[in-house]
Amino acid sequence: MRSSRYDYFLDDHYAALRSLVEEFAHDEVAPKAAALDAAEEFPYELVAQMARLGLFGLPFPEEYGGSGGDYFALCLAVEELARVDSSLAITLEAAVSLGAMPIYRFGTEEQRRRWLPPLARGERLGAFGLTEPGGGSDAGATATRAVPDGDGWRIRGTKAFITNAGTEITSVITVTAITGQRDGEKEISSFIVPVPSSGLTVSPPYSKVGWHASDTRQVFLDDVYVPADHLLGDRGRGYANFLAILDEGRIAIAALAVGLAQGCLDEALRYAGERHAFGRPIGAFQAIQFKLADMAARVHTARLAYYDAARRMLAGKPFKDQAAIAKLYASDVAVCNARDATQIFGGAGFINETPVARFWRDAKILEIGEGTSEVQRMVIARGLGLPT
The missing domain is CATH 1.10.540.10 (Acyl-CoA dehydrogenase/oxidase, N-terminal domain)
Known part of the structure; x- marks a missing residue:
């Protein structure tokens, strides 16, 4: 504890x-x-x-x-x-x-x-349908389309890597879709899609490297009909609104990364006190002590970064850059701490029975999901006023 x-x-x-x-x-x-x-x-x-x-x-x-x-x-x-x-x-x-x-x-x-x-x-879970198979980090490359049909819309397209899309208690998926053209650009709106809906299907769960106990699937929309009152937000604001949701979400992902990194430190500290080599606990050796010190410093700094971003958000101050910094740094910290914890555990860390093996598998996605590390650097660079 x-x-x-x-x-x-x-x-x-x-x-x-x-x-x-x-x-x-x-x-x-x-x-x-x-x-x-x-x-x-x-x-x-x-x-x-x-x-x-x-x-x-x-x-x-x-x-x-x-x-x-x-x-x-x-x-x-x-x-x-x-x-x-x-x-x-x-x-x-x-x-x-x-x-x-x-x-x-x-x-x-x-x-x-x-x-x-x-x-x-x-009682129910919601899912967020932004990413598409051909889009990835280019969220604006949306290909899913919604066309007017009477008093509603017909949506056709595919969403990928959607968390909570196929559980027994999933009740809604919010999705983005092209609804027309505006000033020569795609007009992207967002919709509330109830689960179940006729024409809505989800794939079997992905076989993933980590996050094995979470639900992640593809979502297929084949002429899914939603009434007009299922348009979410103003027409044409779907892309901008979902990007704002991602800005907030990056703070929460940073918190998740900090938790994983802290868990790695917890486990590594425990093991360093229990495992003996050459007649001493391995935590008595400076090589192990320095790894643990680095792990603690990373966790502390990453926690301060997401605390700062969250406080700015709650105070109504700009937080986009700070959220990107927190997500970028904390995800890197999670990967580094998972690597170092595995090294401290030695061969035992490569066995799936140990928590650090699971932490190691779970860490990598944090540098990818809700905006890759490269996307975070783009956001930070723009915040510095660099040319785009």
Whole structure:
């Protein structure tokens, strides 16, 4: 268990939440994480427990079924979960910051009252359909199209790498689609697509390197009909709105990366005290001490970066650049700490029975998902005023 040495940054209610989720992660998640990972099994029971704790509603007002907290509270919960299991952490992060948040940020009052309460209570999960097979980091290369049909729209296209798209409790996928031309450019709008819908199918789960217990699939939309009131936000603002959602999401992904990096440090510290070589605990050797010191320094700095971005966001200040910095740095820290923890474990770290092997497999995607490291550098460079 981590001491409270970081809680001096936090107001009492944040510290209490962090402690609550830490206890849940330690007592309920950690004992099950390895088995769920090995079986590639979605953690329905743990998701239900998180719902009862109110974690899916953390940033939403109580009037929409939420807990009345804020986005920083969500990030604290994601960090603590990721210390023991990134699959569960990404399930929460994607359900809230990607699945439900677009409806809260850009939906009409009727849409919020209709769709948000079951998502905020954790009874249902939402998914975020932006990425396409031919697009990747070029989110503007959207090929999915929506054409008017009577009092609604018909949507045709494919979305790729969509988290929470095919669970038994998925109820909605928000998707972007071309709805016309504006000033010679694609007009991209966003829509609420209920699950199930006629013409909507999802692939079997991907066979992934990591995040084995999370749900990730392709989504196929074959003339899916949605009524006019399922348009999410203003027509033509879908691309811009979804990019704004990603700016926020990068703070939460940074928190997840910090949690994984902290988990690597936790495990490596424990092992360095237990494993003996040449008659001494390996933690007595300077080579190991220096690795652990570097790991601790990385975690500390990455945590400060995402705290800063979150505080700016909550204060209504510009945070786009700080979110990109936090995501870029924290994801690199996660990969580095996973590598060093594996090295400290030696051969045992290459065996899937050890948590650090799972952390190692889970870390790499953090440099890719919700904006690659290269995209983060582009964002940061633009913020510096460099030519585009």
